[in-house]
Amino acid sequence: MRGARGVWIGALALLAGALAGCPDTGGLMAGPRVLRTDPQQVVLSWETAADETSWLEVRRPESEAAERFDPESTAGRHRCRVADLAPATTYAYAVLVDGETRFEGRFRTAPRRGAPARFAFAVLGDSGKASRDQARLGARLASLEPELVLHTGDVLYSNDAKAVFLEPYAALLAQSPLWPTLGNHDLEYEPVFRELFDLPTDGPPGLPPSRNYVIDHGDARFAILDSNQGPRTLRWRIGRWLERKMNEPPLPRWRFVVLHHPPYTWGNHEPTLPVQTLVPLFESLGVQMVFSGHDHNYQRTAPMVGGRVAGPGEPGVVYVVSGAGGGDLDAIPPKAEWPDELRGGDGERFSATFVEVAPEGLTVRQVDADGIVIDRFDVPPNAAQTSAPRGREAAGGAP
Numbered sequence: 041m042r043g044a045r046g047v048w049i050g051a052l053a054l055l056a057g058a059l060a061g062c063p064d065t066g067g068l069m070a071g072p073r074v075l076r077t078d079p080q081q082v083v084l085s086w087e088t089a090a091d092e093t094s095w096l097e098v099r100r101p102e103s104e105a106a107e108r109f110d111p112e113s114t115a116g117r118h119r120c121r122v123a124d125l126a127p128a129t130t131y132a133y134a135v136l137v138d139g140e141t142r143f144e145g146r147f148r149t150a151p152r153r154g155a156p157a158r159f160a161f162a163v164l165g166d167s168g169k170a171s172r173d174q175a176r177l178g179a180r181l182a183s184l185e186p187e188l189v190l191h192t193g194d195v196l197y198s199n200d201a202k203a204v205f206l207e208p209y210a211a212l213l214a215q216s217p218l219w220p221t222l223g224n225h226d227l228e229y230e231p232v233f234r235e236l237f238d239l240p241t242d243g244p245p246g247l248p249p250s251r252n253y254v255i256d257h258g259d260a261r262f263a264i265l266d267s268n269q270g271p272r273t274l275r276w277r278i279g280r281w282l283e284r285k286m287n288e289p290p291l292p293r294w295r296f297v298v299l300h301h302p303p304y305t306w307g308n309h310e311p312t313l314p315v316q317t318l319v320p321l322f323e324s325l326g327v328q329m330v331f332s333g334h335d336h337n338y339q340r341t342a343p344m345v346g347g348r349v350a351g352p353g354e355p356g357v358v359y360v361v362s363g364a365g366g367g368d369l370d371a372i373p374p375k376a377e378w379p380d381e382l383r384g385g386d387g388e389r390f391s392a393t394f395v396e397v398a399p400e401g402l403t404v405r406q407v408d409a410d411g412i413v414i415d416r417f418d419v420p421p422n423a424a425q426t427s428a429p430r431g432r433e434a435a436g437g438a439p
């Protein structure tokens with residue numbers, strides 16, 4: 041965690057103008073947002089008028105009584121860490137202002153790191169256009185209650201964070217943390233992007249902090265990578281860091297990578313060749329799924345190895361483009377023209393990916409804003425998931 045209070049206050053100060061005039065969210069000026077969930081703690085933020093006193097109340101499942109937690113507050117901007125919680129547990133919470141309840145919601149703590157877990161996460165991308173469809177899809181995802189959300193990038197198509205991010209996802213952000221990937225459009229608004237999120241800073245040495253980071257959730261590990269880089273940086277600096285992070289104990293059963301530019305795509309853009317330099321490492325590390333955006337559509341490959349469809353029983357990586365989150369849609373070829381690698385896709389509906397994680401495998405659904413399932417597939421466990429990830433042979437040697 042970046043964690044420094046000054047950084048947080050700076051973030052809120054930058055957003056203050058954007059948040060002014062934010063529609064009433066239960067009597068708050070902004071939020072609440074669940075910024076992160078850990079096995080034993082949760083961090084939330086919200087905003088009130090500067091002269092109001094606000095605090096959080098959390099009700100433990102076994103208790104009728106609510107416990108009060110006082111935030112760090114500056115000029116109506118509040119950030120509260122709730123500690124000593126139980127893992128994988130749903131808590132009711134309320135935001136009070138001057139003793140009056142202004143918002144009631146729920147959050148769920150993360151499972152213990154490395155422990156087998158059943159949970160769901162959502163993936164969406166290329167959303168930041170403040171469109172009606174973006175908001176509808178955000179509301180749909182909120183109704184599905186994922187424990188965390190991964191954004192494949194292009195969160196911001198403008199610096200109006202209120203319009204393109206905070207408002208469309210208000211219900212979602214009040215219950216689940218959203219972990220962003222840096223898209224090419226986010227680079228244009230990177231100061232706003234950085235101030236919107238409070239991200240880990242232990243990325244590859246020598247590269248800007250928080251552009252590459254890892255999140256653990258139970259026995260799943262998510263590596264969020266900055267694909268706005270050339271092949272040498274991706275392959276050697278980010279790749280070596282990725283290898284190290286994926287090998288850190290407790291070794292995860294499920295290994296996911298999220299980056300903006302797709303290594304394989306049959307949509308509006310060409311496959312991103314610099315990202316393809318990471319493909320051998322994804323395979324040797326036992327990564328099961330790689331999520332991208334950039335193309336504004338949905339695409340899903342067969343399990344792949346070495347640029348081809350994996351053989352029966354051969355571990356492979358499933359590549360998903362989930363970039364139909366709200367920006368103008370990009371078409372994909374008619375199904376009759378799909379190559380063998382492409383096994384699912386849609387370029388006509390706004391949609392997001394919903395993944396249910398269980399010890400016996402992953403169940404993946406692509407869901408549109410009406411809740412209609414566009415595509416469904418399973419990812420079974422394979423040998424790569426039950427052994428230590430490799431990768432040294434893929435990333436070793438001098439560049």
Ligand SMILES: [Fe+2]
Pocket residue numbers: 193194223224225300333334335
């Ligand atoms: Fe993009």
